[in-house]
Amino acid sequence: MRARRSIAGILALVGAGVATVSVALALVLAPLLGSPLLAGLVAVAAGLLLSMWAMRRAVRPVLSLFRALAGTTLSYRDGDFSFGLRWPHRDELGDLVAAHNELGGVLREQRLALVQRELLLDTMVQNTPVAMLLVADGGHVVYANLAARRLLNDGRKIEGLALEALVQAAPSALAEALARGGDGLFSVGEGEEEDVYHLARRGFRLNGRPHELLLLRQLTTELRRQEVQTWKKVIRVISHELNNSLAPVASLAHSGAELTRRGQTEKLEAIFAMIEERARHLEGFIRGYARFAKLPTPRLEATPWTVLVDRLRSQISFGLDGELPPGSVRVDVPQMEQALLNLLKNAHESGSTAEDVQLRVRRGGGVLRIEVLDRGTGMGEAVLANALVPFYSTKRSGTGLGLALAREIAEAHGGRIGLSNRDGGGLQVSLVLPVADD
Structure with a gap:
C-alpha cells in the first residue's frame, strides 16, 4: 500500500x-x-x-x-x-x-430502488379493475390506467385528451354523475346488462397546480352478491315468522274443529281470539316489511316543533332534555314521526326507566341533531356495528327493521343516523339532518 x-x-x-x-x-x-x-x-x-x-x-x-x-x-x-x-x-x-x-x-x-417501486406501483395501478384518471386544471387527462382506457376509449390511449370530449362519448349516466359533483353511484345499461359504478373524486395539488383524481369502480358483482345474501336473510326471517304464526294457527284451528265436533263450544271464543291475535301479528309484520321496501320520497313541509312533539307524545311517553328550537322544521312529518317513534320504542325496551327516556334537539354547525336518550343496558361493540343493518335484531320477536327504517328515513332527508353508548350507561341515537328551517 x-x-x-x-x-x-x-x-x-x-x-x-x-x-x-x-x-x-x-x-x-x-x-x-x-x-x-x-x-x-x-x-x-x-x-x-x-x-x-x-x-x-x-x-x-x-x-x-x-x-x-x-x-x-x-x-x-x-x-x-x-x-x-x-x-x-x-x-x-x-x-x-x-x-x-x-x-x-x-x-x-x-x-x-425508486424505479423498482415505480414499476411495481405502475403495474398495480395499470392492472387494478378500478378506472383511474388524473385530470389537470385545464380539463385534460394527464394519466389513465388500462381500466380507464377500456371504459372511456375502447382501450386506446387517452392521455392528453379533454375529459369533456371523453365524457360526451361515454354513457350519459357518467356525465350526470360528474355534473353532480362529489362521490356517488350511477348505473350504465338496462336489465341484465346493467352495471353499477361508484365515482370517487379527490382534488390535490401536483407541482403547484391543482389536479383531480377520478376513481370509477364497478360494483355490479359485489352488489349482486350482497343482494343474494340479503334475499337469503329476508327469506329466512320471513319463513321463521310465518312458521311461528301459521303453526299455532293450524294447531288452534284443529283444536277448534275437534271441540266443535264434540259440541264443546265454550272454549271456541278463546281459540278464535288467539287465532285473531296471531293473524294481526302476522299482518303487522308484513306491513312493516312493506313500509320499509316502499319508502316514498319525503314530502317536506314546515311543521312547528311543538306539533311534532305532541304527535309523538300522543303515542308514547318521553321527556325533553332542554328546550325545543324556535320556529318550525321542514321534514316529511309522517316519516319523521315513524322514525322517532321507532327510536323511542327501542329506548323503552332497552331496560331504561320511562323517566330516563328523553328527546333532545340541538342545532349548530349547519346541522340539526335530534337525539333519543335512554339509561338502558346500551350495546356491545358487535351490536353497535350491526344495529343499522336491515333484519338484524337481538330481540326474540324483533324484525330488525326499526333502526333500519329510521336510517332509511334519515338518509332520504339528506342526513344520517348514529349510535353511541352514553357515559354512565344507556344509549344515544342521533338523527343528524341538514338545516332546512323556516
Whole structure:
C-alpha cells in the first residue's frame, strides 16, 4: 500500500526546492556578474519563473479533477448517476473523490430502488379493475390506467385528451354523475346488462397546480352478491315468522274443529281470539316489511316543533332534555314521526326507566341533531356495528327493521343516523339532518 501524502507537504517541498535553486543560482552568478545584488535579482527572477512552472505542473491534475467533479455534479443534478472519478494519489483529494464516488453509488442504489417501486406501483395501478384518471386544471387527462382506457376509449390511449370530449362519448349516466359533483353511484345499461359504478373524486395539488383524481369502480358483482345474501336473510326471517304464526294457527284451528265436533263450544271464543291475535301479528309484520321496501320520497313541509312533539307524545311517553328550537322544521312529518317513534320504542325496551327516556334537539354547525336518550343496558361493540343493518335484531320477536327504517328515513332527508353508548350507561341515537328551517 502506498504511503499517504499531504498536498500541503507537496507544496512545501516545491517551495523549498525553488528557494534552494534560487540561492544556489545566486551564489553561482555572484562571482560571474561581479555584483551580489544583480546576481540576487537574477536568481529571484529565475526562481519566480521556476515556481510558476512547478506550480502549474503540480496544479494541472487538480484542475482537471475539479472540472471532472463539476461535470459529474451536473450529471447528478440531471438524474444520471452512472459516472465515477479516479484519483491515483492517497491525499485529501483522494478522500474527496472517494466520498464523491460513494455518494454516486448511494444515489444509484436509491434510483434503482425508486424505479423498482415505480414499476411495481405502475403495474398495480395499470392492472387494478378500478378506472383511474388524473385530470389537470385545464380539463385534460394527464394519466389513465388500462381500466380507464377500456371504459372511456375502447382501450386506446387517452392521455392528453379533454375529459369533456371523453365524457360526451361515454354513457350519459357518467356525465350526470360528474355534473353532480362529489362521490356517488350511477348505473350504465338496462336489465341484465346493467352495471353499477361508484365515482370517487379527490382534488390535490401536483407541482403547484391543482389536479383531480377520478376513481370509477364497478360494483355490479359485489352488489349482486350482497343482494343474494340479503334475499337469503329476508327469506329466512320471513319463513321463521310465518312458521311461528301459521303453526299455532293450524294447531288452534284443529283444536277448534275437534271441540266443535264434540259440541264443546265454550272454549271456541278463546281459540278464535288467539287465532285473531296471531293473524294481526302476522299482518303487522308484513306491513312493516312493506313500509320499509316502499319508502316514498319525503314530502317536506314546515311543521312547528311543538306539533311534532305532541304527535309523538300522543303515542308514547318521553321527556325533553332542554328546550325545543324556535320556529318550525321542514321534514316529511309522517316519516319523521315513524322514525322517532321507532327510536323511542327501542329506548323503552332497552331496560331504561320511562323517566330516563328523553328527546333532545340541538342545532349548530349547519346541522340539526335530534337525539333519543335512554339509561338502558346500551350495546356491545358487535351490536353497535350491526344495529343499522336491515333484519338484524337481538330481540326474540324483533324484525330488525326499526333502526333500519329510521336510517332509511334519515338518509332520504339528506342526513344520517348514529349510535353511541352514553357515559354512565344507556344509549344515544342521533338523527343528524341538514338545516332546512323556516
